[in-house]
Structures are given as structure tokens and as C-alpha cells.
Amino acid sequence: MMAALFGKSLPELTELLTALGQKPYRARQLWDALYRQRVDTVDDITTFPAELRQHLTADYAIELPQMVQTAVSVDGTERYLMRMADGETVETVWMPDGDGVENTDDAEDSADHRADSRLTSSRKLDARGLPVDKRNWGALAEAGYRRATICISSQVGCAVNCQFCLTAKLGIRRDLTAGEIAGQVAAVLNRHRVQIGKDRINLVFMGMGEPFLNYDNFMKSVLLLVEGIGIPASRMTVSTSGIEPAIRRFAQETIRPNLALSLNASNNVVREQIMPITRKWKIEQLLDAVREIPMTKRDWVTFEYVLLGGINDQPQHAHEVLALLKGMHAKVNLIVWNPGPGIAYTQPTPEHVDIFQQTLIRNGLPTYIRRPRGRDIYAACGQLKRTVEPDKPAETLVQLTA
Structure with a gap:
């Protein structure tokens, strides 16, 4: 698995990007993209130059659930x-x-x-x-x-x-x-x-x-x-x-x-x-x-x-x-x-x-x-149980009615 970016604190992002030879302000840009903008992929971080995005995607992913x-x-x-x-x-x-x-x-x-x-x-x-x-x-x-x-x-x-x-x-x-x-x-x-x-x-x-x-x-x-x-x-x-x-x-x-x-x-x-x-x-x-x-x-x-x-x-x-x-x-x-x-x-x-x-x-x-x-x-208090509909593929969003 690739390392997750989402979940890192600002100091952790600063340390990561500094190790890649980047200025500290790049960490703030990444922080804003992850949490304020809630981007899905590294390629969506438009404040980063293409070279930096490419470098990050080699080892890192956003990794939202x-x-x-x-x-x-x-x-x-x-x-x-x-x-x-x-x-x-x-x-x-x-x-x-x-x-x-x-x-x-x-x-x-x-x-x-x-x-x-x-x-x-x-x-x-x-x-x-x-x-x-x-x-x-x-x-x-x-x-x-x-x-x-x-x-x-x-x-x-x-x-x-x-x-x-x-x-x-x-x-x-x-x-x-x-x-x-x-x-x-x-x-x-x-x-x-x-x-x-x-x-x-x-x-x-x-x-x-x-x-x-x-x-x-x-x-x-x-x-x-x-x-x-x-x-x-x-x-x-x-x-x-x-x-x-x-x-x-x-x-x-x-x-x-x-x-x-x-x-x-x-x-x-x-x-x-x-x-x-x-x-x-x-x-x-x-x-x-x-x-x-x-x-x-x-x-x-x-x-x-x-x-x-x-x-x-x-x-x-x-x-x-x-x-x-x-x-x-x-x-x-x-x-x-x-x-x-x-x-x-x-x-x-x-x-x-x-x-x-x-x-x-x-x-x-x-x-x-x-x-x-x-x-x-089964969404009420005490009812959560990692429900998987057996007749539905995992990638399918399903709608249930009472």
C-alpha cells in the first residue's frame, strides 16, 4: 500500500515536503488541499507544479475511505x-x-x-x-x-x-x-x-x-x-x-x-x-x-x-x-x-x-x-454491524427501503 497523506498533521507534512527539497509554504498548500478543499487525488492539487505532483504520486496517495x-x-x-x-x-x-x-x-x-x-x-x-x-x-x-x-x-x-x-x-x-x-x-x-x-x-x-x-x-x-x-x-x-x-x-x-x-x-x-x-x-x-x-x-x-x-x-x-x-x-x-x-x-x-x-x-x-x-x-444507535448486502457487488451503491 502507498503511504497516506490524509491524516498527517501540518508539522508532519512540513517534514515530508522538506525531505523532498520543498519550501515550507508547500506544506501549507498541501494541508489546505487535503482538509479545506478535500481533494480526492494528488493530481487535484493544482497549486503544486506537475513535477511535484508526479513525485508525490510515486509513493503517496490521499487515501480517503x-x-x-x-x-x-x-x-x-x-x-x-x-x-x-x-x-x-x-x-x-x-x-x-x-x-x-x-x-x-x-x-x-x-x-x-x-x-x-x-x-x-x-x-x-x-x-x-x-x-x-x-x-x-x-x-x-x-x-x-x-x-x-x-x-x-x-x-x-x-x-x-x-x-x-x-x-x-x-x-x-x-x-x-x-x-x-x-x-x-x-x-x-x-x-x-x-x-x-x-x-x-x-x-x-x-x-x-x-x-x-x-x-x-x-x-x-x-x-x-x-x-x-x-x-x-x-x-x-x-x-x-x-x-x-x-x-x-x-x-x-x-x-x-x-x-x-x-x-x-x-x-x-x-x-x-x-x-x-x-x-x-x-x-x-x-x-x-x-x-x-x-x-x-x-x-x-x-x-x-x-x-x-x-x-x-x-x-x-x-x-x-x-x-x-x-x-x-x-x-x-x-x-x-x-x-x-x-x-x-x-x-x-x-x-x-x-x-x-x-x-x-x-x-x-x-x-x-x-x-x-x-x-x-440498521443505522440507528447500536445497530452498526459492517453490513454487506450479499446479493450486491461491493462497488455498487445500493438503496434500501423499509
């Missing part, structure tokens, strides 16, 4: 199978108007969410899964889309083994590099012709893998996305199952996304049953680590809570959550469990979901229900 399959939900969500240079694959999700809970403390986002309208499932789509009469972001915005969220994977598979998650069944194959993590974003932005600075994009590191078990590559990808592509860290959220040492390390970072801790249970007994990682780090340890994160009055820590019927969805569980989070500047995102084959859980009843939410809200804890996106194409 390849979007080898896509599935399109009736709600407009798109799930992509992304292939890396070594053939490994992960899944990435595009949600045209978010899931209703990201940055819910942001007044501008909240106003946008109220104004959002979905594309109807009856609208004709082209081969890329985009409406035939609305093939770019600007047109989508005119149709009612004010923002979008990209859900990113950080590992091939996952080692955490949460019992309610399809990704856990894959086990762990390897970490993604910083370039492979940030490259998912670049590939999706290119597909939808997103203009950073004009169009509103949120990122959630909530796809396949545990970001804090791939901490260095995850944080390097954040810097590439902030300093290179130009997406503010305030519009990013990283979800962790609870890796205590990494949370404490995260608290020391100067540039960091918002944090979402996957709580999913109100006590250690239940949490250990559904999240075996609790045997290593108890809830109380995780909360102590979270409290080390410097926060302003505008900052919140999000706690995600997957509701499993009869397991963690009863009123007593809600009261235990209140006791755990008392005194914290926190909010809770409730996630009604998304079913998957071979997973022996059930969804809670709508009544139990409502009672749970209202119990938290009445006691002063802001609580939101995450709207399931792309459930019909």
Missing part, C-alpha cells in the same frame, strides 16, 4: 459501508436533520430543530440516494434541512461487549488511524457537497468502536477536523462507555469535543449485566472522573441511557439516576433500544418511556428522547 455501499432510509438517513486501504470496513451514518438531541443546549440548534422538516419517503432518489431535484446541500436546506449530523466510527468492531449492541458481536479487529476517522467525515462532506462555514454540521463519535480505547488516534482526528477541515469542537460529541483513565486524560485537553457518557443503568448490578466493562470501572469512579472536566455555565455533560424493557426502565431506576447525577450540570438522552437479530432484549412500552422521562424532568434534570434515525436500514 472508499464509500463502497450505501443504504438510504425512508427518513433520509444514509448508512455507508466505508472500506479502508487494507480492505477493512466500518460504517458511517449521515442524518440530514440530526437525531433531536445533539447540542440540545444550543439555542440556535434548538430553533433549527423546531423548523426542520423531513424529505418525504415518496420523493424519487437518484443512484446516489439523493433526491433527483435536490442534489446538493443548498437545495436540501431549501427543502427544510437546516443542519446535518455525521456519526463516525473509531475502530473496526468493538471490544467493550455491551450486550444490547450489534457492533459488540463483531469483536475488535483493529483501531482506525486518525486519517481513517477524519476521512469518513471528508468522504461524507464530499458526497453531499457540504460547504464548511456556511452549512451546519454536527459530528458524533458514536459509531463502531470505543473512541477512548483508541484515544491518541481519536484526539488527533479531532485536531484534523477542527484545524484542518474547520468544524468547531463545540459541534462534536464523543460517546464513551466509560474508560476512567481516558476520561481523566480527556479533562486535560485544551481542544476537546463535548462528552457523552453511556450510563445505561442506574446501579452497578444492572450495568454490569448489560455492560461488562463495569466490572473494571464502577459508575461512581466514572462520575468522579467526569467531574474533573472543566466546565463553564454553558457546558453540559450528557448521559446516554438506553432503555431496555423490564431491565432498566422502571420508576425506581429513574429515581436512582436522579440520585447519581444530583448536583451535576447534566442532561440525559434517553434512547429507546433499537432491536437487532440475536439480541434478547425488548423495547420498553411508550408509557414506561414517558414516565421515566417525566420523572427526571419534574426533578430538575433536563431529559430528551433521541429520535431513532435509519432504524429500517
Whole structure:
């Protein structure tokens, strides 16, 4: 395989080009081409002379992840199978108007969410899964889309083994590099012709893998996305199952996304049953680590809570959550469990979901229900599983409907 350019920092690019006898300003040109312009090939770097492009292509390639399959939900969500240079694959999700809970403390986002309208499932789509009469972001915005969220994977598979998650069944194959993590974003932005600075994009590191078990590559990808592509860290959220040492390390970072801790249970007994990682780090340890994160009055820590019927969805569980989070500047995102084959859980009843939410809200804890996106194409929370349609060639983009 050729060496990848995408994923290198500006100092790394400077070192590379200096070794080739180039002036330092060439590194800035390459940096801008990779991250601001998001070029696909070295030949697209028009600021470079032909001789330099030819020299680079002998040993280097951009190496963005390849979007080898896509599935399109009736709600407009798109799930992509992304292939890396070594053939490994992960899944990435595009949600045209978010899931209703990201940055819910942001007044501008909240106003946008109220104004959002979905594309109807009856609208004709082209081969890329985009409406035939609305093939770019600007047109989508005119149709009612004010923002979008990209859900990113950080590992091939996952080692955490949460019992309610399809990704856990894959086990762990390897970490993604910083370039492979940030490259998912670049590939999706290119597909939808997103203009950073004009169009509103949120990122959630909530796809396949545990970001804090791939901490260095995850944080390097954040810097590439902030300093290179130009997406503010305030519009990013990283979800962790609870890796205590990494949370404490995260608290020391100067540039960091918002944090979402996957709580999913109100006590250690239940949490250990559904999240075996609790045997290593108890809830109380995780909360102590979270409290080390410097926060302003505008900052919140999000706690995600997957509701499993009869397991963690009863009123007593809600009261235990209140006791755990008392005194914290926190909010809770409730996630009604998304079913998957071979997973022996059930969804809670709508009544139990409502009672749970209202119990938290009445006691002063802001609580939101995450709207399931792309459930019909296995793109919702906990459903990513490196899906390959057996009757479709890997190079074919496929459109699925419910």
C-alpha cells in the first residue's frame, strides 16, 4: 500500500515536503488541499507544479475511505459501508436533520430543530440516494434541512461487549488511524457537497468502536477536523462507555469535543449485566472522573441511557439516576433500544418511556428522547454491524427501503 497523506498533521507534512527539497509554504498548500478543499487525488492539487505532483504520486496517495455501499432510509438517513486501504470496513451514518438531541443546549440548534422538516419517503432518489431535484446541500436546506449530523466510527468492531449492541458481536479487529476517522467525515462532506462555514454540521463519535480505547488516534482526528477541515469542537460529541483513565486524560485537553457518557443503568448490578466493562470501572469512579472536566455555565455533560424493557426502565431506576447525577450540570438522552437479530432484549412500552422521562424532568434534570434515525436500514444507535448486502457487488451503491 502507498503511504497516506490524509491524516498527517501540518508539522508532519512540513517534514515530508522538506525531505523532498520543498519550501515550507508547500506544506501549507498541501494541508489546505487535503482538509479545506478535500481533494480526492494528488493530481487535484493544482497549486503544486506537475513535477511535484508526479513525485508525490510515486509513493503517496490521499487515501480517503472508499464509500463502497450505501443504504438510504425512508427518513433520509444514509448508512455507508466505508472500506479502508487494507480492505477493512466500518460504517458511517449521515442524518440530514440530526437525531433531536445533539447540542440540545444550543439555542440556535434548538430553533433549527423546531423548523426542520423531513424529505418525504415518496420523493424519487437518484443512484446516489439523493433526491433527483435536490442534489446538493443548498437545495436540501431549501427543502427544510437546516443542519446535518455525521456519526463516525473509531475502530473496526468493538471490544467493550455491551450486550444490547450489534457492533459488540463483531469483536475488535483493529483501531482506525486518525486519517481513517477524519476521512469518513471528508468522504461524507464530499458526497453531499457540504460547504464548511456556511452549512451546519454536527459530528458524533458514536459509531463502531470505543473512541477512548483508541484515544491518541481519536484526539488527533479531532485536531484534523477542527484545524484542518474547520468544524468547531463545540459541534462534536464523543460517546464513551466509560474508560476512567481516558476520561481523566480527556479533562486535560485544551481542544476537546463535548462528552457523552453511556450510563445505561442506574446501579452497578444492572450495568454490569448489560455492560461488562463495569466490572473494571464502577459508575461512581466514572462520575468522579467526569467531574474533573472543566466546565463553564454553558457546558453540559450528557448521559446516554438506553432503555431496555423490564431491565432498566422502571420508576425506581429513574429515581436512582436522579440520585447519581444530583448536583451535576447534566442532561440525559434517553434512547429507546433499537432491536437487532440475536439480541434478547425488548423495547420498553411508550408509557414506561414517558414516565421515566417525566420523572427526571419534574426533578430538575433536563431529559430528551433521541429520535431513532435509519432504524429500517440498521443505522440507528447500536445497530452498526459492517453490513454487506450479499446479493450486491461491493462497488455498487445500493438503496434500501423499509
